Amino acid sequence: MGLCDGLSHCKLALAFAVMMDLLGGSALLVGVFAKLEINGQDYGDLLVYSGVLLVVASLAGWVLWYSGNIEGLTQKKELGHISTAVDQLARNLSRKIRTYTSHR
Structure with a gap:
């Protein structure tokens, strides 16, 4: 410690x-x-x-x-909730940005 x-x-x-x-x-x-x-x-x-x-x-x-x-x-997945549309949109946007910057 x-x-x-x-x-x-x-x-x-x-x-x-x-x-x-x-x-x-x-x-x-x-x-x-x-x-x-x-x-x-x-x-x-x-x-x-x-x-x-x-x-x-x-x-x-x-x-x-x-x-x-x-x-x-806790995250929503740990509570058992279905992810919302805003979460999915943010996740998709993050993936697109990540793949765009990795292809440069």
Whole structure:
């Protein structure tokens, strides 16, 4: 058993979310607590707003990571349902795209 077994799926989304949280949080804190004046212009607000945007962007990574780690959902075939027309259409389209790209 490894150290990251609990993080089994979507490690890239997890790394993205953590990185955006770290960058956003540090930019936010620097923007709030540091005096950033250059030629009479205050750049603290810029760091505060960009930090908030980075933290909000990290939410996408957290949602992707969480939804990628959901286990226990059964497919319709396992439940005994007949596949729907939408499933068949998606499957056929996927096969056509796959065969088209393999013939190139």
